[in-house]
């Protein structure tokens with residue numbers, strides 16, 4: 185959460201910063217601000233989106249070749265102009281942008297106030313910038329030393345960039361828990377929370393590690409730890425193109441990402457699956473495979489949509505590999521007293537690779553001796569670095585706050601993992617293995633077919649766009665799909681929606697059903713088809729409106745339901761990948777018709793780096 189951008193070099197900083205903030209806005213959009221140095225630092229900040237900041241500064245001359253910018257998701261202090269970043273220290277020597285939380289800020293603030301320092305905002309960030317200035321002035325030390333000493337006193341998480349007005353030839357950046365990437369140009373450096381603002385200038389990047397402090401001049405970068413150990417920066421090449429991070433003609437990122445799914449799934453299994461000769465490999469599992477095969481239990485952890493993918497994983501591993509699985513919200517798992525055995529395998533799922541609760545749960549599992557694997561989308565993010573092995577999803581950058589293509593890529597990886605483990609353990613025969621691989625390869629084409637019916641989904645959306653509540657029902661693999669469908673609708677259209685296992689409907693939600701309640705039933709053909717037909721009848725008997733996702737050609741449910749959305753027939757283990765597509769599009773169209781900001785829904789952020 186929160187997007188950070190910084191620039192030092194020979195370009196005008198303002199355009200680099202403002203474009204960077206637009207790319208990072210998906211990380212938070214409560215307020216935005218910039219500071220540019222040109223003889224002295226100027227600061228402009230505004231509640232609202234980056235476009236509000238742009239309007240605010242329009243007509244002002246903002247020159248300078250060094251600057252920082254921030255787009256905020258509020259933690260401490262309501263979103264307003266004062267709490268917006270950058271924050272400036274009491275004697276105006278330091279300007280700071282920060283992503284993360286300073287947990288001991290209250291105690292530090294009290295101490296600084298006792299020494300006469302006045303605060304204007306309610307933020308933890310203002311405490312940090314004042315602590316740096318206090319140490320700088322009191323200790324008569326350089327900006328770098330003041331920053332390192334201050335950070336050694338801080339408890340919490342940060343990704344930050346600092347300007348010191350007394351030392352205007354440099355930016356100082358530091359990371360602990362919140363990601364920072366530095367783009368290396370020709371006598372210029374770019375700093376950002378992720379690579380999206382950097383890729384149009386350079387593909388050479390340095391990912392900062394926790395406790396790194398970078399002292400960045402336009403022609404020199406020195407990397408140290410907070411405790412002053414010099415580090416050797418490792419320059420890596422970005423595998424990202426500018427086309428991956430624009431809307432490519434789509435009205436919204438979310439729509440683009442929904443339509444990208446045939447390709448993102450293909451990219452996820454490309455080079456890992458082949459049908460001639462039949463083969464399925466995941467390089468990131470080689471080293472840990474003996475331990476996976478010995479494991480008595482898999483614990484899957486994640487948050488939000490990634491947790492839903494984990495639930496699909498539970499069915500996959502149980503069906504294909506006959507291993508017992510528990511799926512846990514990372515935020516609950518980390519604060520329980522869970523029983524973690526040394527021979528447990530923990531799989532952490534995360535699009536961003538930065539979710540604070542997931543990272544903390546990983547740490548806890550590793551401390552207990554479990555092997556932890558990651559399924560992540562963002563290359564170079566924290567989770568892949570904190571795990572013993574894992575698999576990237578290769579879905580490409582996901583910018584829309586509501587996750588779509590990351591979910592299907594995660595499920596694809598889980599399916600591949602379960603097939604490999606099932607085959608190794610002897611639960612999948614040679615013939616089944618061939619069938620599964622052939623079926624997986626066909627999934628992108630089947631999704632294309634579903635996407636081609638988009639006008640139908642739009643038409644149904646127009647009928648129910650004013651509903652106040654939706655219920656989503658599914659059984660087996662379709663239960664997590666029901667949860668995901670409901671989450672998509674809530675997130676972007678602000679309609680209350682609940683996902684339920686269809687059979688549980690009778691234990692409560694059935695009381696809600698009346699002629700105004702649309703009930704989305706995922707009723708594609710599987711072993712519980714007959715049961716779900718009965719559930720549809722139960723809804724219809726109470727005058728509910730049934731929108732059913734069915735297997736192509738299903739005549740029985742067509743007779744019963746008010747609307748049917750068809751998906752191609754597929755092996756049940758891959759069916760979640762198909763069934764979720766109509767639900768994504770239904771939510772998307774409803775949200776657009778209700779005038780909601782689909783890519784940046786209120787109060788949400790793409791990457792939740794605070795607990």
Ligand code: G6P
Nearest residue numbers: 487488489490534535536539587
């Ligand atoms: C936020 C996002 C969701 C995402 C969840 C977990 O809530 O808005 O789309 O599913 O975080 O994020 P992760 O990056 O760990 O998958």
